[in-house]
Amino acid sequence: MKIAINIGTAVFPNPVTVASGTFGHAEEFYGQEEVKKLGALVPKTVTLNAQQGNPPKRICETPAGMINAIGIENPGIDRFIDVKLPRLKAAGVPLIISISAHSEDDFVLMVEKLNEAGGLSAIELNLSCPNLQKKELVAQSAEATSGVVRRVKNVSHYPVIAKLSPNVTDITAIALAAEEAGADGLSMVNTFMAMAIDIRKRRSRIGNFTGGLSGPAIRPIAVRMVCETAARVKIPIIGMGGITNADDALEFLIAGASMVAVGTYNFVDPRAPLTVLEGIKAYMRAHRMTDIRELIGSIER
């Protein structure tokens, strides 16, 4: 059964990975052999300088989902490379390192540091960061997205994956801009801007006032976005948004995603990615498929 996936020059042994920010401390609760079963590991987004994150409450539960405003708490790229990266490399799984920055120059600086560090399979650009001097996010502007991707592609030794925000009118326009600028793949989607209110206190239930919605609640929208985008771009897509089991993941693959990532549901069942992988294989066997490409984008249009 052929289930390996290529993104640019990177090869992933299988199509199941984890969403950035949802799988820290993996080495502590997965056995070594279990981690190796993942198609790739994607740690939490790293920024140039350390960020302490937002004040509590950082999360709240919503119907079949959650809102988070963590604030990209991370140790900064230098400490990440010195302390965390060696441990991640030791896991023996392809690494997709997620980065975010406040300017194109900072993105480039971080990529140069990662070039030097070595041992990565790909870089994921978390473009849900402010577009300088504008109220929008980079991922909300085709022009800004294209600008960052182009600059990063110029220097990166690794394939580059652009992670898109769903908080846009037409996600295919942003996807096409990223592809044109040279992106090797797309990751979609990030969280949906949302809020929940404590009616007793008449306060937001999130310390940061608003946050990002994730989990099963967003899945149908994410599947639609992946399906629309896959019809228009040639580069592979890592699909995510509310995946809890193999059936959910299969929706994304059939819609046109080449890989899938489990995010929020890792918090409920840390083994979910492994169950998803087994389920995809079982589905392929049941449908007499020998190559995952028979599955990807197989939706009847």
Next chain:
Amino acid sequence: MKNIQGVYKVAGLTRVNDIYYRLALEAPELARLVKPGQFIHIKVSAGLEPLFRRPFSVYRAVGGKVEIFFEPVGKGSRLLAGCKKGDLLDVLGPLGRPFSLPSRDVRQVVFIAGGVGVAPFMLFSDQIVKHKAAKVLLYGGRSKAHTFPLNEFKKNAVKAFVATDDGSAGVPGRVSELFGRIDIAPTTFIYACGPRPMLAAVAAFAREKGLKGEASMEEVMACGLGACLGCSIPTSQGYQTVCHDGPVFDLQDLVFP
């Protein structure tokens, strides 16, 4: 998985009184491993509602069974109150940093608990029955009905003092009314668990009197494993996760904004 995920059979659900329940799980390995102050993260629903697991302190771990002590206050805890003997529950644990055991030179162990926060101290007192220190429990609850487990503490040679909001048992008022029972000495060690305002009062008292101690904190949790950074609280060391760096913190490290 390094022994932290298991599906366990409910060995029994006991309605303790109008307010509290005890739920026992058949989980010998868990019972052997768990340390006082650690919690288990229970998947309370087979579906997506509620989505997150719920953390519960381990109340007792004897005879291969792990017990929790809880009050149904919302969606998750009400589902647990509806469990039946023989039901299966998916559990992660034991998780989090436990209380440190009192060192040999400690002469007075002071447990300070508010409401259901008394839960970890049952296990704790079970495990330190042989320690020579005097043990006291200062317990604050809403009413007499909240004071049930205290006779169990007596069996472990823990002297309990009670304060209730409505004065229906013990001293009327908050648990801070009982702070006079604490020996102001370097050989005293405080362990606290309960609502945040209570912990703030304990931390302030300890600071003022130069007493050492630890407190177990509560925050809304998703993963319980330190993966989401959702349960972080401010400490003197910056933000720390309640589930992984805690739930037990040194009193002097806590920050109450």
